Amino acid sequence: MNGTRAQANLLSLAVALTALVSAATLGLVVADGALAGADRDPGDRRVAGVAAERLVSAEATTVRENVLDGEAVAELSPAALDSLAPPTANRSVRVQLGGETLVERGDPTGATVERVVLVAERTTRSRSVAVDNGDDLTLPRRTDRVELTFAAGSTVETVRVNGRIVLHDPGGLAGQFVVEPSRDETTTLGFEGGTAQVGIESTPLRTEKATLRVTVDD
Structure with a gap:
């Protein structure tokens, strides 16, 4: 009787050990798979x-931090992306801005990172104004390029941008000039030394919010 009970106990112990080993092995396999997936992602x-x-x-x-140049990103290529971000080389990758795909190589289904950004598009504003000595003119939108055209007979000698002299001719400014204000602040033009009819063409940036999505896969 005791021998039978001992054999039964040994059998139960063997079954329990087998189950424990199987569970441990399964746990290691699952953990291994999870870690491998975690490493890839x-x-x-x-x-x-x-x-x-x-x-x-x-x-x-x-055009500045977190403000995409609409024209530049519209021309983005896989090679240009790899040059900007070398880790993308030899990977499947997709770059989307709003609802438009800018770059796509392969068929990436891996991780996606999203960023909310502003997208800047250049517009053109033109007008002609009569200015006199001491006049200031503030442009309605920020810009990094202003073209000034002084008509014949101009006696304006100096043009300032936000207080800084950018053009000067004691004999009077005549013809066409391009000045480059800071795009980070509103531009105020100051005219000194005489009068003139001036054509002013600026290229302000119009911005819209959009979502940038980058998807990468091995």
């Missing part, structure tokens, strides 16, 4: 994050 996410960060900060694609 953060890798894709890191690369997508690097690409998104470069796109919203690089001089080649922005």
